[in-house]
Amino acid sequence: MTTSNDLLIKQRSVIECLAAEGCSAANIHARMKTVYGKMSISDCAVRKWVRIFKGEDPKETILCDRKRSGRPLSASDTAHREKVDCMIRANRRVKQKEIADEVGISKERVHHIVTT
Numbered sequence: 690m691t692t693s694n695d696l697l698i699k700q701r702s703v704i705e706c707l708a709a710e711g712c713s714a715a716n717i718h719a720r721m722k723t724v725y726g727k728m729s730i731s732d733c734a735v736r737k738w739v740r741i742f743k744g745e746d747p748k749e750t751i752l753c754d755r756k757r758s759g760r761p762l763s764a765s766d767t768a769h770r771e772k773v774d775c776m777i778r779a780n781r782r783v784k785q786k787e788i789a790d791e792v793g794i795s796k797e798r799v800h801h802i803v804t805t
Contacts, residue, residue, distance in 0.1 A: 700730050703724075708743055709742070776788050776792070
């Protein structure tokens with residue numbers, strides 16, 4: 690079974706090929722709708738990828754999403770769990786807001802750590 694990410698990469702490959710042949714974005718989207726049905730990407734996304742592929746050398750095209758900087762996926766890793774656990778052991782009456790402020794994570798993440 691293919692994952693949604695695999696399906697997106699396949700669809701981007703199709704867009705790249707059809708854009709190289711000179712097909713319009715509307716035509717590409719219509720053809721993809723017939724093949725992929727509900728799993729097809731949106732017209733707006735097709736137009737975006739056609740613009741990208743028409744401006745790049747086909748040998749240098751990257752179909753996968755590039756890594757982006759930003760917030761880590763999870764603030765409830767082992768290090769944060771240990772800090773929260775130490776604070777609770779030191780003072781059983783500590784509030785979640787105080788823990789969040791001290792550790793530097795959201796109250797929601799503190800609640801998640803405490804209840805799991």
